Amino acid sequence: MVSGSVLEGILKKWAQYKTECLTQLELQRTLVTGVYCNGTFDQFACWPFSHPGNISVPCPWYLPMNQEGITGYTHRYCTEQGVWQTKDNSTDIWRDNTECSTSDYFKQNNKEHALLLLLQVCYTVGYSISLGTLVLALCILLMFRKLHCTRNYIHMNLFGSFIMRAVAVLIKDLVQSTNHAPKVANNENDWLSALTPQIPTSCRIVHISQHFFVGANYFWLLVEGIYLHTTIVSVVLSERRMLLRYMAIGWLCPLLFITPWVIARTYLENEGCWGINHSTAIWYIIKGPMLLCLFINFIVHIKILNLLHLKLKAQQLKFTDYKYRFAKATLILIPLLGTHEVLFTFVSDEHIKGLTKHVLRFIQLTMSSFQGFVVAYLYCFTNGEVKAELRKQWSLFLLQYFPCKSCFLGNKVKYKTQGSKKTKDKLFLNKANYQNGKKNSNVQLLQATVNVTSDLGPKDNAPLQYFARGSVSESSDGGLTLGETIEETVEESEI
Known part of the structure; x- marks a missing residue:
């Protein structure tokens, strides 16, 4: 984009320079007398009607190096016959542009x-x-x-x-x-x-x-x-x-x-x-x-x-x-x-x-x-929910297509889902109620966030934390609220 815009800008200025040059040459045509070289625009610089001798004109202002404050001149030679000097063994007109091509730029x-x-x-x-x-x-x-x-x-x-x-x-x-x-x-x-x-x-x-x-x-x-x-x-x-x-x-x-x-x-x-x-x-x-x-x-x-x-x-x-x-x-x-x-x-x-x-x-x-x-x-x-689902689907794939599941999974299947947490919580609470000798039929469990990642084994004895209504972690339509957002969204990166 940069190179294209620079080229477009130079071409526009070149066209303006050419128009101004041709206008000046038309004005000079009626004023020059004697032996002279014809004024011309050679697609690079504007050369006025000139008497014999060395002719120098400023480097064209449309060149990008001139915009950087670098000045110089380009040179031609008008012969005594009133024609521009040509290059040796060529019909091309000689011109010296050394000062107009600055290598530093x-x-x-x-x-x-x-x-x-x-x-x-x-x-x-x-x-x-x-x-x-x-x-x-x-x-x-x-x-x-x-x-x-x-x-x-x-x-x-x-x-x-x-x-x-x-x-x-x-x-x-x-x-x-x-x-x-x-x-x-x-x-x-x-x-x-x-x-x-x-x-x-x-x-x-x-x-x-x-x-x-x-x-x-x-x-x-x-x-x-x-x-x-x-x-x-x-x-x-x-x-x-x-x-x-x-x-x-x-x-x-x-x-x-x-x-x-x-x-x-x-x-x-x-x-x-x-x-x-x-x-x-x-x-x-x-x-x-x-x-x-x-x-x-x-x-x-x-x-x-x-x-x-x-x-x-x-x-x-x-x-x-x-x-x-x-x-x-x-x-x-x-x-x-x-x-x-x-x-x-x-x-x-x-x-x-x-x-x-x-x-x-x-x-x-x-x-x-x-x-x-x-x-x-x-x-x-790195989302825990996504990784758990991928592990679960991979486990199901191996169980379905490979009979020898122990070769790939061992004795336990590790994954974390909402269903596994709910099942585990239910078994834990039923066991506790029967151990007390009575069944509590009036207890209504709220949906809760349990930040526990474990195997499906009997070795987990960590106490479960339940949130009161108003800070439940999962709403009825499947979205998340304050309970999971603060804990998992920001701290655990499980967004």
Whole structure:
């Protein structure tokens, strides 16, 4: 994108330089007398009508090195016969452009191009790794019905937005490299055709799609923040009814700013492939809502960490490593809410220059490209519920297709599910009631969170903890409330 925009700018200035040159030559034609060499524009510099001798004109101002404050001259020689001197054994006119080609400028430009190329390679690798892991994580969540709940539905849509964002960025780079591929220009007509290239509609559609999916990704990060905050504040949630609202926020809200941006670009800034935004006001039609999502999630992040800090500090006797748990929860929530982007919100190319700009750009794009991988790893591959279901399905697969199960499983089958916990709790309570010599028929057990991972064996004698109504861990529609959210969502990373 950078090399393409530079070339386009130089070609526009070259055309303006040529127009001004031809206008000046028309004015000089009637003023020159005697023996002279004809004025001309040789596709590089403007040569006036000149009397015999050495002729020097400033280097054309459309050259990029002249914009850096480097001045110089190009030279020709007008012979006594009134013709421009030619090269030896050639009909080409001699010209000395040494002062107009500064090697230092091109060396500096090559270094910057190499840094940008390295940056593109890094974020391409990041998006590719994220794309593969996200697709696998999404397939796992879709495959097992026991993992289908409001919390995981939100995770699925977040994974989907990361997938579409990665695909859009990779396709955009492919289309951009195709449109800005070097073109052979042998004459003036070729350069003029390159000056006004035909922009394919697909190129603009790619950029519109990229902005839409990036915006959808930001809004699904906002949905994760809203859901987590609502889960902590509310006692019992009606999550089935909220899911449709979350879907509308994640996939429809981006259209509310993408549509005005397309209209503004069409009528006010309809230039190129829409990959570069020259007008800050038009660009903030897209950037503004994304910044709003970031700041809302940042506030949610601070509130969650404040509640967690108070909770862990109050239970120092139980959690002696509460500072470690707090730091771990802070790092876990950053990719889920995207709060790392706040660090780069007020940093732009206008504020910083040089190597610092490239370093910050490298950090930002690398973190953004690997964010999908981190989210899939934390909220699927290391999720205790997902791992338990995978172990269970693997065990069932071995039991079904391999008769000698002991060769693979041993004597015990280890997995953690809600059903196993409920069965174990029921057996434990029935045994306790019969040992007391009576059967308590008036006891109604509430759904409870039991943070116990154990084998299906008789050796577990740890006491079970039950929560009173109002802090149950699983609502009637399959969602989660405060009991599991604080303990497992943040501290144990089982979101």
